[in-house]
Amino acid sequence: MGTMRVKLARDARAGALSHQEYIEALQEAVMRSELPVARSGGSAPRFRITSGPPLRPGQTSRCEYVDFEMCRPLSGAEFGRRLAETLPAGIELVWQKRLPAGALHLMACVESLSYEIGGQFDPQRAALFNAAEHWPATRKRTKKEQTFDLKRSVTRLDVHPGGLSMRITVLAEGTPKPEDVLVSVFGMEPEEAQHLPMERTAITLKSSSMANYQRRLSRNDAG
DSSP states (O other): OOEEEEEEEEOGGGTTOOHHHHHHHHHHHHHHHTOOBOBOOSSSOOBOEEEOSOOOTTOEEEEEEEEEEBSSOOOHHHHHHHHHHHSOTTEEEEEEEEOOTTOOOHHHHEEEEEEEEESOOOHHHHHHHHHOSOOEEEEEETTEEEEEEGGGTEEEEEEETTEEEEEEEOOTTOOOOHHHHHHHHHOOOHHHHHTSOEEEEEEEEOOHHHHHHHHHHHHHHHO
């Protein structure tokens, strides 16, 4: 029956939610609204809901995408009305739309993530980063230390009065978190970086034509 994609905003009232708690809140909203969303199989069926990149607890967001796999036809307007009525405080519906047949999986469409971070930052450090051709950095993931070039992902880093604007391109081999940028470029301690006010302002998705083109390339490479 197709897929309905929605854009949500999350304010400070929902900022403490973990990603799992956020998904549970969406599951509850679908159940209460009695929307015709497909369920998984098994002894504990779940609604087929796919979210975009998770937020760290404490962050807010103007842009969160979620896909709902439908099991019966329903207009976008009716879907949005019923979902909006049952979303918990702090999560707001921005818009909804039905995806065309064959649309690429949500996570495969994510191209970049944009953030606004509150605080005082040294503009000279940002200027050094922006002028550099490469910026080697390290991060720890699952007790392993990884070295990577931050310049491959961070395509915008602008200091302004009271904060910082950042855009991070999503890469197949791994995408740095905003905190990784703050630690590497501005010399912050990880704990300090995690406690700064941070809002996701945009998630850029690949256009359907580009996504379909890249999917065809992948099929050709595989075949």
